[in-house]
Amino acid sequence: MAITKTTKVGRIEIYPPVDTSAADTKLAKHETVMVVYEDTLDDSGDADLPVTATRVKHFSKYVSDGGAATSYSSEDALVKTVLDAIWA
16 A cells, blocks of 8 residues: 655744844744644554654745745645734
């Protein structure tokens, strides 16, 4: 049998800006986000599965101060919706 992987968002935490008076191009001006994903690996022919692993990702609006915007286009739809809403 083949192992299948499913991923779901376990939690999203939004942290306030560090410095709301900073320039718009600074990371400190914008919220940061932590996303906790739960990855489940399963194989119906393996008695030791399923196994669930937790994975954490952190997002900031820009790659670096004054840098390009962070790309999150490959993330879960819920994560994209939240990031679009807070960084609009």
